[in-house]
Amino acid sequence: MAVIAFQRLSQLVTDYVLGASGTITPPASWTMGLATTNVGSGGGTDYARNSVWSVTVATTNINEIGSTTAAGYARQTIAKSINQGAIDWGTSTFDNTFATGGQSTAADEVTFGAFTGAGPSPNGANSWVLTDGSTLNAGQPYFAGDTAATRTYAVGDTQKVTATLKAG
Amino acid sequence: MFLEVIYETGAHSIMEADDENEAVDAIREQNRRAENGEMGGPGNRPAERVYKVLKYDKHPNDFNIEQVVSEAEVKAAFKDILAENIEDGVVHLPQFLADMRLITSPQVDSEPHESNYKMQETGELKWGEK
Numbered sequence: 001m002a003v004i005a006f007q008r009l010s011q012l013v014t015d016y017v018l019g020a021s022g023t024i025t026p027p028a029s030w031t032m033g034l035a036t037t038n039v040g041s042g043g044g045t046d047y048a049r050n051s052v053w054s055v056t057v058a059t060t061n062i063n064e065i066g067s068t069t070a071a072g073y074a075r076q077t078i079a080k081s082i083n084q085g086a087i088d089w090g091t092s093t094f095d096n097t098f099a100t101g102g103q104s105t106a107a108d109e110v111t112f113g114a115f116t117g118a119g120p121s122p123n124g125a126n127s128w129v130l131t132d133g134s135t136l137n138a139g140q141p142y143f144a145g146d147t148a149a150t151r152t153y154a155v156g157d158t159q160k161v162t163a164t165l166k167a168g
Numbered sequence: 169m170f171l172e173v174i175y176e177t178g179a180h181s182i183m184e185a186d187d188e189n190e191a192v193d194a195i196r197e198q199n200r201r202a203e204n205g206e207m208g209g210p211g212n213r214p215a216e217r218v219y220k221v222l223k224y225d226k227h228p229n230d231f232n233i234e235q236v237v238s239e240a241e242v243k244a245a246f247k248d249i250l251a252e253n254i255e256d257g258v259v260h261l262p263q264f265l266a267d268m269r270l271i272t273s274p275q276v277d278s279e280p281h282e283s284n285y286k287m288q289e290t291g292e293l294k295w296g297e298k
Binding site for chain 1: 170173175179180181182183184185190191193194195196197198200201208209210211213215216226227228229230232233235269270272273274275276277278284285
């Protein structure tokens, strides 16, 4: 699965964690979104380190499903806490293997849907994106991963996503 | 309108729909699949029975999204959280600040069949039999 960490994620580490910035700060909560576009591998229409949410499906933009017609789609909240909130982050785990190891954490699983009617427009999720806010095609993207296959939704469908972040 | 779907498994999801009828059709379909042992969607995970559906005027994640709260609320929280963090006359400041930060969290630590959100729902959607 292709994954990417966007620049805003590392900027939170350098500015907020290392430098105690009061302007580059984490959001009140994290949200998870689904996008029609894919992470890829750095190509002209793949994600870039500075990708942004946009309705325009071109270059390195991230385009959210349901941004024209939601049809049951909405972003899902992940609380800014560890093993406290209803849906939040797990306890850190550590893998000391030099080449492949690192520290990681997994969020609780989030559920999308049930999708309604003829499904969202645009439809067909190719990636999930950890972001903020509830407004579609807006907010800061932090990290993303491709779905195993294109997921196209019809009435009654749900979708489960578990986000994991590993720093190695 | 936004809806918080609470499943019997304890899973929660937020969905946006134009009206209640649109939402009811989808919720009933997911529930029907669960009762028949079918998959919940293209990810091939089992469907889940729906326990309760709560209605909201806006996405419940938007509670305090600007991270700006009233002076009175900060003072009240400060007093309560400080009291919770005093041990032998000292306060572990990072833990105190982390607890203060949660004032703007839109979520609560809820029981499996209760709302995950601080925002007050406008009602419960009647979608069929539980």
